[in-house]
Amino acid sequence: MKKITLLVALLLVLQGVSQADERSEGTGLQARATALTRSIADKAHLDEGQIVRVKQLNLRMLTEIEELKARFVADPTLLDQRLAQAQAQYENNLTALLRPTQLALFQQNRANMTALGQH
Numbered sequence: 230m231k232k233i234t235l236l237v238a239l240l241l242v243l244q245g246v247s248q249a250d251e252r253s254e255g256t257g258l259q260a261r262a263t264a265l266t267r268s269i270a271d272k273a274h275l276d277e278g279q280i281v282r283v284k285q286l287n288l289r290m291l292t293e294i295e296e297l298k299a300r301f302v303a304d305p306t307l308l309d310q311r312l313a314q315a316q317a318q319y320e321n322n323l324t325a326l327l328r329p330t331q332l333a334l335f336q337q338n339r340a341n342m343t344a345l346g347q348h
Contacts, residue, residue, distance in 0.1 A: 258295065262288040269323075272338040273331040282326055290319040 266284040269275065275283060293315050301308035324332055 258288060258291045262291055265291075269335065273327060273335040275327075275331065279326055279331075283323065286319065286322055286326070290315065 262284055265287045266280060269283055269287075270280050294312065297308060297311045297315060301311060323335075327335060
């Protein structure tokens, strides 16, 4: 009986550690999305509604990048292609959210911004 109780306790601990890892990764993506959004908002002078939509877009893009990296880890060529497609889709969605003057500011400052971060 002691062995079963110990095994159940061990499984519960491992499950808790696994869930904590998942939450911290999500928090990391949230922090990166927030930082990227703040950078874009500062450079392109976004209004509050745009900030919310851009943050959602950034979070979706960062999540997709992480999923692509995990899915295509064994095929760097395909990974590069899929990342390029994701980046193109992101830029299309982002430019659709920006007004012409904001788009011009964003494009001028794009070299200083990075969506992927140092990770």
